[in-house]
Amino acid sequence: MVTTLSDVDLVEGIFGRIGxxxxxxxxxxxxxxxxxxxxxxxxVAGHDQVHISFKLGVQFxxxxxxxxxxxxxxxxxxMACFLMMAPDDVVxxxxxxxxxxxxxxxxxxxxxxxxxxxxxxxxxxWFPEGRSVRAEGCQGVRAGVRPAFPYEEGDELIVxxxxxxxxxxPAFEMILMLPAACLE
Numbered sequence: 740m741v742t743t744l745s746d747v748d749l750v751e752g753i754f755g756r757i758g759x760x761x762x763x764x765x766x767x768x769x770x771x772x773x774x775x776x777x778x779x780x781x782x783v784a785g786h787d788q789v790h791i792s793f794k795l796g797v798q799f800x801x802x803x804x805x806x807x808x809x810x811x812x813x814x815x816x817x818m819a820c821f822l823m824m825a826p827d828d829v830v831x832x833x834x835x836x837x838x839x840x841x842x843x844x845x846x847x848x849x850x851x852x853x854x855x856x857x858x859x860x861x862x863x864x865w866f867p868e869g870r871s872v873r874a875e876g877c878q879g880v881r882a883g884v885r886p887a888f889p890y891e892e893g894d895e896l897i898v899x900x901x902x903x904x905x906x907x908x909p910a911f912e913m914i915l916m917l918p919a920a921c922l923e
Contacts, residue, residue, distance in 0.1 A: 747776045757808075793877045797921045804894075806918055886916075896919060900912055
């Protein structure tokens with residue numbers, strides 16, 4: 740049982756694993772600045788643009804709680820394009836899409852599987868038994884709108900934020916929400 744795991748350590752470990760796993764499958768570098776963590780009692784929203792919410796189920800004990808990773812739409816589409824081995828000019832053009840087509844949606848779901856696998860691997864380094872993370876799909880979320888996942892208002896969430904850099908594209912913010920109860 741881990742008793743000294745801080746929220747920042749957790750967020751840093753999960754983002755680190757997400758970055759290394761995505762770099763391996765996308766064959767493009769992802770860099771992160773220093774992550775930040777806070778505890779909140781309300782789901783948070785991405786601002787200024789549509790985000791993709793990669794939904795996460797976190798198992799602990801006999802129960803499941805839920806969270807998500809928010810990634811701005813252009814950057815999530817870039818990840819999906821790189822996963823499909825699209826050339827840079829195609830990726831650049833697709834960053835302007837207002838909504839993904841069916842092929843892109845499938846690739847986004849696959850990115851979500853890698854995100855959840857990375858979060859699962861990171862959690863298991865601290866909790867070898869009794870914790871796991873699974874992908875629960877993804878959805879587009881309008882700017883300023885909180886993502887939909889099973890959540891009881893007032894429950895505590897750990898929110899991690901990190902500025903990320905993918906390939907040669909501008910920096911973007913990733914927002915991770917995890918149920919705080921799964922770490923107790």
